[in-house]
Structures are given as structure tokens and as C-alpha cells.
Amino acid sequence: MTITLREINKDNWRTAAKLNLTEQQKTFIAPNWYSMLQVVYSGGELYDRGIYLDDEMIGYTMMGQDPANKRCYIDRFMIALEHQGKGHGRVAMHAIIDALKTRYNPDSIFITFEPENAIARKLYESLGFVDTGELDDGELVFRLPLTS
């Protein structure tokens, strides 16, 4: 079983829009349809990918670089409910970090999440993200330092 990131396109965007979360988890992340619209109207600042387990889309992510401060961000990250808790999120995060390194060659990667999102916090900390102490629209801002 292999996790890959694939472009969102005319054939798979409906699948991305239908990926489901628990009601509580829906309070942690914007709906994928909204993120896909954000990408379309971001003028190239943002891009997104489907997270695939072999040939099945099981998750979605949106990433980008803030033109103002050149910070590289993972803006959205989700694994569909029925595929959670099986290690796919962790593998997908490694793929996302690699993709961002290739695209932007950043010296660090930023991620934000709701303070109540204990699962996300545990996952990100285990990957090396550290708390910056900043808040962005009520969300905690964590940073992964990279050595090039």
C-alpha cells in the first residue's frame, strides 16, 4: 500500500469534496470544497493535492507560500474518517513535507491548528514541529525547522 499526492483535477475534485470527517473534526478544518475554491482564486499562491492510498483518494491537503513573508504553509490536511488511525496521516505528512521542500526549498514549514485539536498537535510534534507561540486567527502556529 502506497501513499502518494496527486493533482486535483476535473476527474477527482468531486471525490475530494465528499471526503468525510466527524462533526467535531469539521470544526477544525474548512470543507474541502471551500479549500478547492481558495486554490482556484489564490492566483497561484496556494495549491492542493489529493492524498491517495494506491488508487483511492483518502485525504486532501492544501499548501502554499505567503508572498508577504515567504513563509511556506501547510494550510489544510485531512484524512477521511474511515481511513483514520491507520498511519496514513503520518506517511502523508512526510510526503507533503517532501513536496514542499522540492517546490519552495524553504528553511522551515509552518502549520496552524485549533488549540483543541489534540490529535493534530501530537502528530505534528512527533514530526518535529515546534510551537512558535504565535496565534493566527485563534489557531496555534507551529514550525518545522529544516536543514538543507
Ligand SMILES: CC(C)(COP(=O)(O)OP(=O)(O)OC[C@H]1O[C@@H](n2cnc3c(N)ncnc32)[C@H](O)[C@@H]1OP(=O)(O)O)[C@@H](O)C(=O)NCCC(=O)NCCS
Ligand atoms: C489529523 C489527521 C489528519 C490524522 O490522520 P490519521 O491518518 O488518523 O493519522 P495517523 O493514523 O497517521 O496517526 C498519526 C498520529 O496521530 C495521532 N492520532 C491519530 N489518531 C488518534 C486518535 N484517535 N487518538 C489519539 N491520537 C491519534 C497519534 O499521535 C498518531 O501517532 P502514532 O501512530 O504514533 O500513535 C486526522 O485525524 C484528520 O483528518 N483530522 C481532521 C482534520 C484535522 O484536524 N486536520 C488537521 C488540522 S488542519
